[in-house]
């Protein structure tokens with residue numbers, strides 16, 4: 001019986017392989033035939049592709065267990081060693097155009113929004129799974145769709161500088177709770193993995209400030225079940241996405257089952273948040289201040305006069321709990337790793353915090369005076385962008401750069417990490433953590449894109465920058481952080497050894513990245529030391 005099953009499995013592999021090979025060869029021949037008659041030049045193909053899998057095995061060489069990091073590192077390598085500004089590479093039978101050039105990135109992101117849209121469902125390697133797990137909230141909905149337009153118009157105001165200023169005291173309260181929990185559960189001299197704590201901070205901040213809901217993350221040192229389920233969902237997307245959807249129930253039945261269960265669990269939590277708010281509102285318990293959830297439930301779109309449907313509300317609550325949490329935790333973890341890897345930068349930052357805020361309560365006006373902190377955050381997002389690349393889709397056949405023929409419906413990856421490590425844009429020391437470089441700003445508007453730009457840029461930019469500043473100030477007012485020994489990675493993480501590192505990010509200490517994470521972040525264990533404020537004076 002076991003023997004029969006293995007013969008069957010081999011047979012399935014062979015048939016699938018032959019089918020995929022045939023389709024790939026036919027599609028490529030058709031592409032080349034059609035393209036001969038059209039204006040413009042073919043976008044150069046990246047050498048080294050294999051039948052069926054294309055460049056998939058090349059990509060996997062850069063970091064097998066974290067596709068985000070692999071994509072970023074691969075892009076940096078292609079830009080620096082092969083010199084491509086634009087190229088076509090194939091992943092598991094799907095063609096994608098990759099852009100490493102700032103002018104081309106500008107054309108795609110700043111030009112006519114109807115030339116390049118955003119449509120995750122068409123993406124290879126699991127784009128369809130994003131719809132199953134996250135629905136069509138602001139982050140994932142296609143641009144020319146009311147599911148994006150309506151929530152975008154309803155929700156953009158609270159994310160303005162004025163909107164964020166109003167909620168800064170609430171962020172400060174969350175940071176105070178973080179510090180209190182660290183003192184209680186880790187204590188001065190104790191060692192802790194920083195990911196757990198920056199995740200608690202980011203999750204509680206978006207939940208409390210945006211949705212008026214605390215998940216009680218600071219009350220114990222455990223990971224909240226919602227975060228566990230979210231991580232489970234995200235980590236299933238890469239392995240499932242490697243298979244065409246019709247083959248998943250055959251080859252990854254158990255993983256698919258778990259993916260569906262964890263996706264349902266995170267959505268159930270969101271429905272619960274909404275139900276509780278409705279009940280509180282009906283009982284007259286609602287607060288006078290309107291938060292994001294109030295706006296989703298009650299506001300009407302100024303252009304269409306439509307409200308958000310129930311599905312839109314659930315999708316967007318989930319979007320904020322995902323996009324507002326994982327990304328910010330990644331950025332804060334990376335910043336702490338860079339600062340501890342370069343102690344002179346950490347000392348300069350602590351000195352600035354002591355001089356500007358001291359032991360006083362942090363106020364909004366302090367934030368503008370914390371210049372070095374701002375540079376440290378920017379430099380971190382340059383060298384470890386939580387989103388190392390973003391994808392747009394060409395809506396029609398067109399020329400790009402006045403020269404290259406971009407096919408219709410082609411996914412286009414803008415390699416943010418390659419732009420951030422470009423020596424032409426940032427100088428010979430582009431790979432070095434040097435916050436001081438920000439004194440002179442950036443040379444090209446599209447040299448730095450951690451939040452993307454254009455109509456689909458990050459709505460939470462101000463939110464996260466203020467949250468990160470508040471957290472850093474509170475942490476360094478209370479602790480000095482020293483890298484603790486880390487000879488191997490914790491479960492669920494990969495160790496990035498700094499010695500002889502051939503690929504970014506380059507630090508002086510070992511760090512860890514989560515396997516299969518939604519956003520790229522660096523983490524490690526730290527020892528928390530007591531701050532002696534007189535030292536910096």
Ligand code: HEM
Nearest residue numbers: 138139323324327328331386387451452456458459460464
């Ligand atoms: C360091 C932290 C963050 C980074 C690096 C980041 C990065 C990005 C990037 C690159 C995009 C564009 C994605 C694309 O075009 O495919 C984006 C979109 C988005 N981000 Fe962020 N983000 C961060 C924090 C946040 C926070 C705190 C929130 C919510 C409070 C948020 C909510 C969103 C939403 C809703 C979108 C979709 C916007 C739209 O398409 O209209 N992000 N983010």
